[in-house]
Amino acid sequence: MKFCTVKQYFDDENNNNVTNGIATTVIPLPNKHLKIKANNKEMEQYEQELLRNVMPQELTKLILAANYLNFKEALDFFCRTVANAIQNKSVDYVRKFFGLESDFEPGEEEKLCKEFAWSFEGVDED
Amino acid sequence: MDGESSWINHCLDETVREFGEFDSFSELNDEGNTEATAVSVDLILPDDLLERILAYLPIASICRAGSVCKRWHEIVSSDSYAYDPTLRKWYGFELPDIKPDCFIASSCGLVGFMDNDSRSELYVCNPITKRSKKLVEPPGSKFSDYSALAISVDRISHVYTITVVKSKQVPGNFFQWDIAIHIYDSETRMWTTPLTEVFGGWRGGDESVICDGVLYFLIYSTGNGAPENRHGLIAYNLSSCFSHSLLKRSFIPVPCPLTCGRLMNLKGKLVMVGGIGKQDRADIIKGIGIWLLNGREWQEIARMPHKYFQGFGEFDDVFASSGTDDLIYIQSYGAPALLVFDMNQKQWRWSLKCPVTKRFPLQLFSGFCFEPRLEIAP
Numbered sequence: 001m002k003f004c005t006v007k008q009y010f011d012d013e014n015n016n017n018v019t020n021g022i023a024t025t026v027i028p029l030p031n032k033h034l035k036i037k038a039n040n041k042e043m044e045q046y047e048q049e050l051l052r053n054v055m056p057q058e059l060t061k062l063i064l065a066a067n068y069l070n071f072k073e074a075l076d077f078f079c080r081t082v083a084n085a086i087q088n089k090s091v092d093y094v095r096k097f098f099g100l101e102s103d104f105e106p107g108e109e110e111k112l113c114k115e116f117a118w119s120f121e122g123v124d125e126d
Numbered sequence: 127m128d129g130e131s132s133w134i135n136h137c138l139d140e141t142v143r144e145f146g147e148f149d150s151f152s153e154l155n156d157e158g159n160t161e162a163t164a165v166s167v168d169l170i171l172p173d174d175l176l177e178r179i180l181a182y183l184p185i186a187s188i189c190r191a192g193s194v195c196k197r198w199h200e201i202v203s204s205d206s207y208a209y210d211p212t213l214r215k216w217y218g219f220e221l222p223d224i225k226p227d228c229f230i231a232s233s234c235g236l237v238g239f240m241d242n243d244s245r246s247e248l249y250v251c252n253p254i255t256k257r258s259k260k261l262v263e264p265p266g267s268k269f270s271d272y273s274a275l276a277i278s279v280d281r282i283s284h285v286y287t288i289t290v291v292k293s294k295q296v297p298g299n300f301f302q303w304d305i306a307i308h309i310y311d312s313e314t315r316m317w318t319t320p321l322t323e324v325f326g327g328w329r330g331g332d333e334s335v336i337c338d339g340v341l342y343f344l345i346y347s348t349g350n351g352a353p354e355n356r357h358g359l360i361a362y363n364l365s366s367c368f369s370h371s372l373l374k375r376s377f378i379p380v381p382c383p384l385t386c387g388r389l390m391n392l393k394g395k396l397v398m399v400g401g402i403g404k405q406d407r408a409d410i411i412k413g414i415g416i417w418l419l420n421g422r423e424w425q426e427i428a429r430m431p432h433k434y435f436q437g438f439g440e441f442d443d444v445f446a447s448s449g450t451d452d453l454i455y456i457q458s459y460g461a462p463a464l465l466v467f468d469m470n471q472k473q474w475r476w477s478l479k480c481p482v483t484k485r486f487p488l489q490l491f492s493g494f495c496f497e498p499r500l501e502i503a504p
Contacts, residue, residue, distance in 0.1 A: 063171065064171070067175055079175070087183055103196050120190060
């Protein structure tokens with residue numbers, strides 16, 4: 001039963017894995033899902049709203065929360081949303097999105113860029 | 127199902143009462159932030175979740191993701207990775223080890239190349255990961271007159287099978303041809319030759335494909351048969367036990383006079399794209415048709431509308447065609463224009479203009495289809 005973890009979450013007072021704020025985003029999702037399951041357009045709009053109003057870090061938290069709550073639909077949805085946000089974007093954009101820094105040795109990154117030069121064509125401007 | 131949804135609604139109502147109405151995400155965000163400072167949350171996504179995100183990306187984005195940082199590079203390059211890309215752009219690919227004018231066959235992420243000279247040098251590679259492997263030479267005569275190459279990859283085990291159908295004219299006899307089927311198994315890394323036979327009145331060519339464990343190859347009449355008998359199809363089950371009478375057992379006539387035929391595997395079924403020849407002059411192309419093989423019967427799927435036929439400009443009686451999944455690509459050897467037929471929607475359309483340009487009059491173009499997969503290795 002997919003909402004076992006949800007119930008468990010509410011029973012478990014000292015839950016550090018999911019902040020209250022995140023839970024309130026994740027939990028209304030099944031309600032929305034049930035209402036608009038067949039309606040792709042609405043889900044797309046919901047996704048756009050999410051991307052506009054929620055910071056990348058929050059999206060990461062949403063993914064972790066959905067994973068912890070064992071909520072597959074929400075997990076797939078948030079992962080897809082993040083993928084759509086970084087699709088066709090530059091490497092620097094992706095780094096900023098996830099708050100990452102390059103830890104390659106000097107020259108290593110250039111080597112990769114050369115090896116996969118074809119994949120760097122036509123990338124969106126930052 | 128009903129029980130579940132009512133439990134959910136009950137649970138949600140309770141939540142809403144507890145936290146108040148949260149329709150606006152910006153409100154939620156503020157709440158989230160203040161909560162976050164009080165409670166520590168590990169923001170680093172574990173590998174499996176990162177893989178989930180990357181799995182939704184088109185292949186170019188996945189390859190670039192490998193340049194983000196070392197950890198991402200590890201994940202992108204790891205063998206256990208799988209994805210489903212939608213490729214909608216032309217890319218300038220550099221194919222490893224490929225010589226111009228060689229035989230090409232592809233299946234599920236792997237591409238097989240066979241040189242056109244000796245027809246004995248075989249390479250298998252994954253064009254995306256750039257890993258390639260040279261195979262031990264197939265047995266049989268080194269310089270056959272015709273060779274047909276096909277490859278089939280098992281999606282689950284990643285074991286692949288390669289077949290080479292060699293045809294050699296019996297010395298001094300135009301009518302009779304030595305046909306041999308050689309099969310390579312990537313697990314045993316060995317070639318076997320389950321069948322050799324002399325065909326009377328027919329020879330093999332260079333068109334073959336494996337669908338669902340059956341090797342199909344086109345044969346060509348060497349006698350003075352009627353135009354509709356110029357081409358024929360052989361369907362050889364790769365797990366067969368018989369080693370002779372192939373022509374008698376496995377021959378399937380083609381649906382009409384063909385100028386040329388191209389075979390492809392679309393979702394496990396054999397599809398043939400054929401140039402339709404005139405009744406009295408079968409070497410003149412008057413149209414292009416697409417047929418699906420159901421058992422031993424051909425089902426006509428589509429004919430290319432005249433406007434597209436004319437859109438190629440000069441159209442030889444032979445052309446290149448390949449396909450995968452639901453899409454068939456047709457291309458004239460004389461130009462890099464690519465026509466696409468969608469099997470699902472039964473629609474024809476031109477693909478995006480290819481960046482390759484024709485530099486001199488006799489330059490020939492040919493392409494092949496392959497399914498980009500990161501996790502399959504030669």
